[in-house]
Amino acid sequence: MDRFCPKCGSKGKTLIKNLCETCFWDQRVSHIPNNLIVKLCRSCLSYLQGKKWVRIRKKDPNSVALEGAINELKRNITIPKDTKILKIEGGATEWNLSGLPKKVVLDITLTSEGASSSLKREATVEYITCDFCQSVASGKYEALVQIRGEEGQLSEESRKTVESSIDKFYRNVLKDRSDITEIQEKDGGIDIKFLTSSKARLFAKKLSEITGADLKETAKIMGTDRMTGKRHYRTTISVKLPALEPGDLVSFKERIFKVLGHHRGKLILEDVEDHKRRSLSQRATADVAKIDKTDIKRVSIGARSGSTVTILDLEEKRFLELPSEKISGDLKEGDVGLLINLDGKEKVIRRQ
Ligand SMILES: [Zn+2]
Ligand SMILES: [Zn+2]
Structure with a gap:
C-alpha cells in the first residue's frame, strides 16, 4: 500500500514526520505571526517592546525598523521544538512622506528535520513619541543637581572632574537611555536636570565619592495628582565640591x-x-x-x-x-x- 499524507490525502510523496512536505511546513509556519506592528519613537527612534521603550543601537531608521520587526517576530513566535530559525533577512519596502519606513518585509528561513523552508512576513511601522521624549519636550524634570565650588565658582580642575563624571555616568549607568534632560552653566557652577530623582541621587553620590563633595537634598511639593492623590515632588540636590584638588x-x-x-x-x-x-x-x-x-x-x-x-x-x-x-x-x-x-x-x- 502506498504511504499517503493523513492530512491532505496526497499519495506518492516523501513524508516528513508522517506528513507530506507541504503539510509539514504548513503546520510549522502557522506558528509564525504575520502583520506585525512595530512602534518606534518618532524623535529618538526607540522601539516599544511590550511596555518598555528600548533603544536600538542603530541610527538609520531603516535598520531600526528592521531590527524592531525582527524583535517583534521573535517575541510573538511559538514554533515546535524540532524547528529552528536559520536566518531572518529583509528590509523596508514602503516609506511615509517623511521618508521613514512604514512597511518592512521579513524573509525567514526555517529548518527542521534536515529540510528548510522560506516564508515572508510583513510588519507595519507606527510612529509615536516615547515617554522620555515627551517629558523632555514638555520640559518636565523631577530632580535638579546643582554643582558648585566651595566658594561658589567651580575651579577649572573641578569642572574637568564633573565633566568626566557625567561622561562616565552616561557610559556606565544611563547607557543609551538618558535621564539627563539638560546640562547648564549656572552661577559659575553646573546645573543638571534629571528625569528621575533616583538617577539624580545616584549621580550625586558617585560625584561625592570621587570628590568628597558635601550633598544636601531638599524636596518641594509641585502639586497633587487629582486622579491618584499622589504628590509630585521636585528634588534639588546641592553638591558642594571641596576647594582641595589633587596636587594641592x-x-x-x-x-x-x-x-x-x-x-x-x-x-x-x-x-x-x-x-x-x-x-x-x-x-x-x-x-x-x-x-x-x-x-x-x-x-x-x-x-x-x-x-x-x-x-x-x-x-x-x-x-x-x-x-x-x-x-x-x-x-x-x-x-x-x-x-x-x-x-x-x-x-x-x-x-x-
Ligand atoms: Zn499533506
Ligand atoms: Zn523618544
Whole structure:
C-alpha cells in the first residue's frame, strides 16, 4: 500500500514526520505571526517592546525598523521544538512622506528535520513619541543637581572632574537611555536636570565619592495628582565640591601633605617627607589648610656649613640661610626644592 499524507490525502510523496512536505511546513509556519506592528519613537527612534521603550543601537531608521520587526517576530513566535530559525533577512519596502519606513518585509528561513523552508512576513511601522521624549519636550524634570565650588565658582580642575563624571555616568549607568534632560552653566557652577530623582541621587553620590563633595537634598511639593492623590515632588540636590584638588599642598597637624584625591568620601593625603598616606574623614578635613601658592617658592639647595644650609630662591634670585633641620632629609646639594612658609615657619621639601 502506498504511504499517503493523513492530512491532505496526497499519495506518492516523501513524508516528513508522517506528513507530506507541504503539510509539514504548513503546520510549522502557522506558528509564525504575520502583520506585525512595530512602534518606534518618532524623535529618538526607540522601539516599544511590550511596555518598555528600548533603544536600538542603530541610527538609520531603516535598520531600526528592521531590527524592531525582527524583535517583534521573535517575541510573538511559538514554533515546535524540532524547528529552528536559520536566518531572518529583509528590509523596508514602503516609506511615509517623511521618508521613514512604514512597511518592512521579513524573509525567514526555517529548518527542521534536515529540510528548510522560506516564508515572508510583513510588519507595519507606527510612529509615536516615547515617554522620555515627551517629558523632555514638555520640559518636565523631577530632580535638579546643582554643582558648585566651595566658594561658589567651580575651579577649572573641578569642572574637568564633573565633566568626566557625567561622561562616565552616561557610559556606565544611563547607557543609551538618558535621564539627563539638560546640562547648564549656572552661577559659575553646573546645573543638571534629571528625569528621575533616583538617577539624580545616584549621580550625586558617585560625584561625592570621587570628590568628597558635601550633598544636601531638599524636596518641594509641585502639586497633587487629582486622579491618584499622589504628590509630585521636585528634588534639588546641592553638591558642594571641596576647594582641595589633587596636587594641592596642604598643612595638617604642622606637617605638609600633598592631596592625592578623594576615595569613598575620604580625603587621601601623602606626607611629602616620609610619603606615608593618610585618609581623612570629612570631619578631620576641617583641620586641613591649603597652602597658598604665594607661600611656596622654588629654591635650589646650596652648601651645608655646620648647622645651616644656604639655599637660593630661584624666583627672587637671592640667597637665604636656613637651619639644616628645616631642610627635608631627602634633599642634597644641587637639588631643587620648595620653600614653604607655614604660618611663619619655613620648611624646604622636595619638589612635588
Ligand atoms: Zn499533506
Ligand atoms: Zn523618544
